[in-house]
Amino acid sequence: MKTFNYSDLTKADIARLVQRNVDPANEIRTLVEEVIEQVKQNGDSALIDFASKFDKVELTKLYLDRAELEQIASAVTEDQQEALQTAYANIYKFHKTQLKTEDKVETMPGVTCWRELRAIEKVGLYIPGGTAVLPSTFLMLGIPARIAGCSEIVVCSPPQKNGKVNAFIAYVALMLGIDKVYLVGGSQAVAAMAYGTETISRVDKIFGPGNQFVTKAKTIIQSTTTTAIDMPAGPSEVLVIADASAQPAYVAADLLAQAEHGIDSQSILVCTSQDIADKTLAEVEKQLSILPRAEIAKQALNNSYIIITKDLDEAMDFSNEYAPEHLILATENWEELTPKIINAGSVFLGNLTPESAGDYASGTNHTLPTSSYARAYSGVSVDSFVKKITFQYLTEEGIQNIGPAVGILAEMEGLHAHRNAVSVRMRPDNNKF
Ligand SMILES: NC(=O)c1ccc[n+]([C@@H]2O[C@H](COP(=O)([O-])OP(=O)(O)OC[C@H]3O[C@@H](n4cnc5c(N)ncnc54)[C@H](O)[C@@H]3O)[C@@H](O)[C@H]2O)c1
Numbered sequence: 001m002k003t004f005n006y007s008d009l010t011k012a013d014i015a016r017l018v019q020r021n022v023d024p025a026n027e028i029r030t031l032v033e034e035v036i037e038q039v040k041q042n043g044d045s046a047l048i049d050f051a052s053k054f055d056k057v058e059l060t061k062l063y064l065d066r067a068e069l070e071q072i073a074s075a076v077t078e079d080q081q082e083a084l085q086t087a088y089a090n091i092y093k094f095h096k097t098q099l100k101t102e103d104k105v106e107t108m109p110g111v112t113c114w115r116e117l118r119a120i121e122k123v124g125l126y127i128p129g130g131t132a133v134l135p136s137t138f139l140m141l142g143i144p145a146r147i148a149g150c151s152e153i154v155v156c157s158p159p160q161k162n163g164k165v166n167a168f169i170a171y172v173a174l175m176l177g178i179d180k181v182y183l184v185g186g187s188q189a190v191a192a193m194a195y196g197t198e199t200i201s202r203v204d205k206i207f208g209p210g211n212q213f214v215t216k217a218k219t220i221i222q223s224t225t226t227t228a229i230d231m232p233a234g235p236s237e238v239l240v241i242a243d244a245s246a247q248p249a250y251v252a253a254d255l256l257a258q259a260e261h262g263i264d265s266q267s268i269l270v271c272t273s274q275d276i277a278d279k280t281l282a283e284v285e286k287q288l289s290i291l292p293r294a295e296i297a298k299q300a301l302n303n304s305y306i307i308i309t310k311d312l313d314e315a316m317d318f319s320n321e322y323a324p325e326h327l328i329l330a331t332e333n334w335e336e337l338t339p340k341i342i343n344a345g346s347v348f349l350g351n352l353t354p355e356s357a358g359d360y361a362s363g364t365n366h367t368l369p370t371s372s373y374a375r376a377y378s379g380v381s382v383d384s385f386v387k388k389i390t391f392q393y394l395t396e397e398g399i400q401n402i403g404p405a406v407g408i409l410a411e412m413e414g415l416h417a418h419r420n421a422v423s424v425r426m427r428p429d430n431n432k433f
């Protein structure tokens with residue numbers, strides 16, 4: 001990991017450092033556009049071809065039904081079931097509180113406004129399964145979809161080498177009451193859910209993280225179809241701010257936890273002394289030597305770096321510019337720093353809060369904006385699965401009260417039909433138009 005002194009960096013250097021997963025020659029875009037076009041033209045047969053090309057699996061059927069899921073899920077041990085149930089319970093508890101009924105507001109006598117939630121009917125969940133299969137992501141998407149009350153939930157996940165999904169994905173499907181899982185991964189899954197194929201229904205919104213192909217496909221279909229997306233949730237990243245109170249072994253473990261996701265993951269350490277950086281790097285080397293996914297993590301660390309700042313305020317400035325998916329405050333007085341956080345997907349406070357807790361089971365959602373999109377997007381929540389429809393109701397008193405202002409405003413814009421729509425309802429003595 002390269003080390004930079006914050007005080008030596010120009011604005012342009014910082015702008016370069018906070019950029020990630022850029023596609024300068026548009027290679028990923030070109031490939032993904034071609035995949036989307038093929039799926040649009042050829043539907044299921046394109047999906048079977050892409051499974052062969054990208055996943056190296058010859059599929060005879062594009063989905064697993066309930067009986068097959070039950071059979072596959074039977075391999076999940078009791079300990080594993082318990083761990084999945086703990087995660088389910090905590091994620092459910094945290095997300096359930098997000099469904100709130102809002103109060104009606106009388107903005108002036110006789111004029112009442114309010115919002116009501118309605119679930120998005122058809123949603124598509126993408127569960128990554130390339131370098132690692134992520135049943136935890138299935139919980140993170142399926143639980144809020146169920147709480148919101150979405151009526152149709154389409155689930156796509158890459159086929160494993162045996163042409164199935166693994167036992168944990170099957171088990172989570174059953175926990176969520178989902179009877180079908182489509183064996184489709186990558187950008188072709190996003191295209192299938194956006195356009196629909198012979199077997200896969202088109203959905204109104206696609207959710208879920210994925211690699212650069214998946215994320216590019218989501219951003220393309222968002223601008224070319226009427227299917228919405230949750231957010232760009234691409235390769236994982238973490239930024240750890242560490243002061244002298246941080247434990248190098250913990251910081252190193254947190255950096256490696258995100259680095260092992262994929263070679264395009266990024267782990268950033270922002271610390272207040274060279275000593276913290278040196279001790280953390282020594283721990284990284286030590287821990288790498290026993291990690292099964294060390295080769296992936298090493299490559300991710302090659303894209304990663306360390307910034308040394310003079311104090312925690314500078315560290316916060318850099319973090320807000322970087323807008324990390326995950327921010328860990330490995331500092332003694334984290335309470336003083338939280339008000340200074342402007343951009344971050346999810347935040348982990350103090351030395352005893354590993355990011356892995358949020359990845360799996362604390363209750364918060366792990367589907368989060370990456371590549372600096374945390375400047376504008378939030379992570380997935382129940383809100384992501386609902387629309388908030390506004391309502392208004394005017395009584396006789398209400399139309400008389402609001403009418404003059406609406407009439408004048410409509411005149412200001414030269415929109416006379418708008419003015420008439422209020423004036424026809426107003427008492428003649430109150431109607432000045
Ligand atoms: N931001 C978040 O909230 C979040 C959460 C979980 C995981 N993630 C990230 O999700 C990603 C998962 O990536 P993954 O690769 O393991 O699984 P994935 O399911 O996203 O991608 C696998 C699919 O990519 C396609 N693919 C692979 N190589 C290709 C190529 N050369 N051309 C076209 N398509 C190709 C294949 O169809 C394959 O099925 C990781 O980067 C991880 O860090 C992010």
Ligand SMILES: N[C@H](CO)Cc1c[nH]c[nH+]1
Pocket residue numbers: 134136137235236237258325359366367368
């Ligand atoms: N860290 C990932 C989000 O970037 C989520 C995850 C799933 N499993 C393990 N981690």
Ligand SMILES: [Zn+2]
Pocket residue numbers: 236257258261359
């Ligand atoms: Zn993770």
